[in-house]
Amino acid sequence: MPSTLVITRFLWPLPWPLVAKIVIAVLMLVASQFQYWSKLSSGSIFAPEFPRAIVILFNWAGGAILFLAVMQLLADVALTALWLAPGRTAPMAAEIRYAMAAIAIILAGVGVYNATRVPSLKDVRIEISGLPPQFEGYTLVQLTDLHISRLFATAWTSAVVDRTNALDVDLIVITGDVIDGSLAMRRANVEPLRDLRARDGVFMSPGNHEYFLGYQDWIRHFAEMGMHILANDHVVLQRRGGSLVLAGVTDSTAPATGMPPPDLAAALAGAPVGPPVILLDHQPGPARMAASRGVALQLSGHTHGGMLPGLDRLVAMGNSGFVSGRYTIDGMTLYVNNGTGIWPGFAMRLGRPAELTRITLHKKF
Template sequence: MWGKGAIAFLLLAASQYHFWSKLSSGSVFAPEFPRSVVILFNWAFGFIVLLAVVQIVLDLGTLAAMLARQRALSLPDSVRYGSAGVAALLAAIAVANAVRVPPVTDIEVTIAGLPPEFEGYRLLQLTDLHISRLFPATWARAVVDRANAAGADAIVVTGDFIDGSVEMRRADVEPLRGLRAPDGVYAIPGNHEYFFEYAAWMRHIAGLGIKMLPNAHALLTRGEPRIVLAGVTDLSAPGHGQAGPDLAAALAGAPEDAPVILLDHQPRRARQAAARGVALQLSGHTHGGMILGLDRLVARGNAGFVSGRYEVDGMTLYVSNGTGLWPGFALRLGRPSELTRITLRSDRPTSPR
């Protein structure tokens, strides 16, 4: 009984992870514990969630067997304990997957009307870094090194840089100053920037040498030929007294004959972007759904878009699984993190030699 009581107490404490996080920093989004403690909390919380799912599956299976055999059945204790071991192992794997420095994932995207000078042009997308106690300066520095080694012409960051205030995260975001690409580094805010001193973060990120595109655009040039790189603010912005996403404002003054690449943190408005003639939209926000099965629920809240490539009314949408993850639920099973290298291809047929 004492052993069961101790285990029950520990499970109850772990189940209140987000409450302890709020006590630690004033925000449920920024657990201010040592990294090892944040990792342990995520493992324990993940264990509870996965154990609940496994137990429900076992109970449903037992119920189905009882109905089929028309008699009472019970599972041996060894099966229950075994399921707990499986849940503990899966939670450990899920946390390890979440906190790694992600590899580079390569995709190719065909752009209608792409100028020949941009054939093979490479963009590197980072998104959902969630720099925090879980993803500190050492992790950010490793991500920057891998991003710079990817050989991209331009780097884009599609929001959710941080979890925490500027004062809390100043040292942890400093490695982002080292991001380098020949045509520059561009970014937009995600919803988490609005949770923590939005204006201060926009100034600080810009001070790191990253060009912010909140309802604005920049031109990528190869002599006279150009690509429009546009960005919009996040859908959550109006709820925090800030300007919401405005694609018309972002494209104001942009050359009409140039292909448009749009950075939009959330993928929900992809059809509106396609209707405005956007050729490629890059998004994040969903974290790929984090866990197979759970991704179907996440998709329902994001207009059906959750992970990977989609063709949307003539536009390509790519939803990255994310580079990091919110430290409040840092689990990945079957939805790996990524740095995405996008190579642009023309829709013109290749001339025979």
């Protein structure tokens, strides 16, 4: 694990008293077990029940250890190459190690700040073939991966709701992973979502975290708050004689909790033929199947944009190559949102900013 590498290859060679190195090593080991402490605090690694400052501290420490481990690996490769070259080189100077530590600490701090701030507005223009003229310039906000928790609590949620409502859009869609915690834990934190307003309403499709943390309780609660749940279902949006189909599917993790798997055929059953279909699917992986069914636009989240350069390539591998932004697939547009929030177990963003995403629809000519 990264902490072991940092302790053995970075910390131990430093010219410090043994007691100091032991104390720092213990602190690193404690910080590296954040998910374990989270499970002890709530019964789930997805819901760390610590004060927000402690959650931020864990993420900062874990991020610093990760960045330091990467730098140490690169340094070891360089030192090995020098060792194999003619002549021997001196061990890495302590001053270089101090510089590495400072860089890691700063990067982690910036990464946590980027991950936890209220996201800025991102405007996205999407063109759709066959868009009815009545829906030209139609606006919607996509919220996804809010991960409302001790990290993204009531004040943060209120700020997101205020910014969203200020945009005065036609539609609000939420593509899953709204919460991290049970209804008993998060009831007060999600309450600001009740105030979301759009002319055609607020629609939600579930994400994997809803299934991990009490799906039925949460879905009932969200519906009571005024959200329209699209779980293998659709609605027809109408405007002055023009129509759009808005569909949503369940998450691929649903069967593990005894709930129905995603079923696009069921979601579109009975939908009118002709109007463009907008699909809410938390995970972007099945996008090619959606394209084959004639979906015009799929909105997804789940990946958090890959979070960090390099890590985004690993995330893409687990999501059929889709990780952030716009993709064109057999005539369908897939938009993968970086996320409004992020999982509090790894709250780190560098170069992959959170999004408050306003999408404007236009007809493709």
